[in-house]
Amino acid sequence: MYLCQVCGYRAVKWLGRCPGCGGWDTLVEEPEGSRRSRGGGGRRASLLRLAEVERAEFRRYSSGIGEFDRVLGGGLVPASLVLIGGDPGIGKSTLLLQAAGEYLRGGLRVVYLAGEESPAQVRLRAERVAVPGDLELAAETDLAAVLETLGENPPQVLIVDSIQTVYLPDLSSAPGSVSQVREAAARLLRWAKEKGTAVFVVGHVTKEGALAGPRVLEHLVDVVLYFEGDRSGPYRILRAVKNRFGPVDEIGVFEMGERGLSPVANPSAFFLSGGGGAVFPALEGTRPLLVEIQALVVKSYLAAPRRTCVGFDPWRLSMLLAILEKHLGISFYDRDVFLNVAGGLKIREPAADLAVCAALLASRLEKTLPPETVFCGEVGLSGEVRRVMGLSVRLKEAARLGFRRAVVPSGTSPEPGLPDLVTLSRVEALLEDLS
Numbered sequence: 001m002y003l004c005q006v007c008g009y010r011a012v013k014w015l016g017r018c019p020g021c022g023g024w025d026t027l028v029e030e031p032e033g034s035r036r037s038r039g040g041g042g043r044r045a046s047l048l049r050l051a052e053v054e055r056a057e058f059r060r061y062s063s064g065i066g067e068f069d070r071v072l073g074g075g076l077v078p079a080s081l082v083l084i085g086g087d088p089g090i091g092k093s094t095l096l097l098q099a100a101g102e103y104l105r106g107g108l109r110v111v112y113l114a115g116e117e118s119p120a121q122v123r124l125r126a127e128r129v130a131v132p133g134d135l136e137l138a139a140e141t142d143l144a145a146v147l148e149t150l151g152e153n154p155p156q157v158l159i160v161d162s163i164q165t166v167y168l169p170d171l172s173s174a175p176g177s178v179s180q181v182r183e184a185a186a187r188l189l190r191w192a193k194e195k196g197t198a199v200f201v202v203g204h205v206t207k208e209g210a211l212a213g214p215r216v217l218e219h220l221v222d223v224v225l226y227f228e229g230d231r232s233g234p235y236r237i238l239r240a241v242k243n244r245f246g247p248v249d250e251i252g253v254f255e256m257g258e259r260g261l262s263p264v265a266n267p268s269a270f271f272l273s274g275g276g277g278a279v280f281p282a283l284e285g286t287r288p289l290l291v292e293i294q295a296l297v298v299k300s301y302l303a304a305p306r307r308t309c310v311g312f313d314p315w316r317l318s319m320l321l322a323i324l325e326k327h328l329g330i331s332f333y334d335r336d337v338f339l340n341v342a343g344g345l346k347i348r349e350p351a352a353d354l355a356v357c358a359a360l361l362a363s364r365l366e367k368t369l370p371p372e373t374v375f376c377g378e379v380g381l382s383g384e385v386r387r388v389m390g391l392s393v394r395l396k397e398a399a400r401l402g403f404r405r406a407v408v409p410s411g412t413s414p415e416p417g418l419p420d421l422v423t424l425s426r427v428e429a430l431l432e433d434l435s
């Protein structure tokens, strides 16, 4: 059956437009019987007292790659389904092959389903990143057949590379379609729980809205990891955006080299480019990380001036520009504004506001930012500077890397080992810090 995802209209064949609600491209193939009737009668469910539930005692599998284990929340949990997403060519297959090698060396059985590349290509790459020869390959994209074969003697780890290339023969739609991707993942999830196998699923992020991309799977899987970073540069950031077994927003930092990805254990300094931007002590998961925020403000010749962000939310930039216009009386409406977070990191924390404002003001007013200074604080709509979480961890990291001054919200109390504090209660006070 084809089911409209918006209004629930059912059709026997696919239609471009739903006759029920008029929505375009909303019909998705669903296997018959996957939606059970909700009538009364029939089977009864049993309830358990919490104290009667058996404690789940899991031993995590360590990959020996510290940065990878860290993002997983301390290692791979048996029977879990982990999605690894990212742009094509960013390093998903490379990382998983390397992890496979380490799991093998640790005595686990690992099967790699290669749907994207031929076994010969996989071997070539596996040898480059030193994967032992006893890695088992399934050069097959019929997922049902692979699971059938593995069912008798399930491995501890299964890698499906990628979810967009495998298919279930009982669905008629093509591999990579929403229904195939979703059903294949659901089948893998049930299989993982039943067999106790930890399953990695690779998903390519597709450019246009990611319809059949990893996003449709996020709610289903236990762990979602995304690769960030600029493919043209050497650094790759792996971020946990969902983790049922560990903290989210934990990141791992890797460097792509001749022999695959190598962990960067102490990445704080890697995102500092020395480009004269405002330095922001970010907190990614539990890890403080210093990043440089660069701004360029130039006279605009456009009716609607450009606002371009790399690694920062464009809406938040617009908001900060409006705040600066209103409370400092400095015009941006006739300027193009470019904002860049050096090193390919994506900053999502409002705590970066103060650093963004400092970089914007310095470029707009052609002034220099004070040396050896970090900026950290959220800026509210009325121009007030608000306190942020984890300030002391952030500032300790800044001090460790040689920063001597920190511009922070008022109310922050000095502690031994921190940089000298410059406290502000309003964003206007930033001007005093520029020369």
Ligand code: TYD
Pocket (backbone or CB within 6 Å): 086, 087, 088, 089, 090, 091, 092, 093, 094, 095, 125, 128, 129, 256, 257, 258, 259, 260, 261
């Ligand atoms: P890959 O893992 O194939 O990306 P994905 O699976 O996410 O599509 O990464 C491929 C890129 O990494 C490719 O451009 C080549 C580069 N690379 C290296 O630089 N060194 C290496 O040792 C390997 C294996 C790949």
Ligand code: MG
Pocket (backbone or CB within 6 Å): 089, 092, 093, 094, 116, 161
């Ligand atoms: Mg790949």
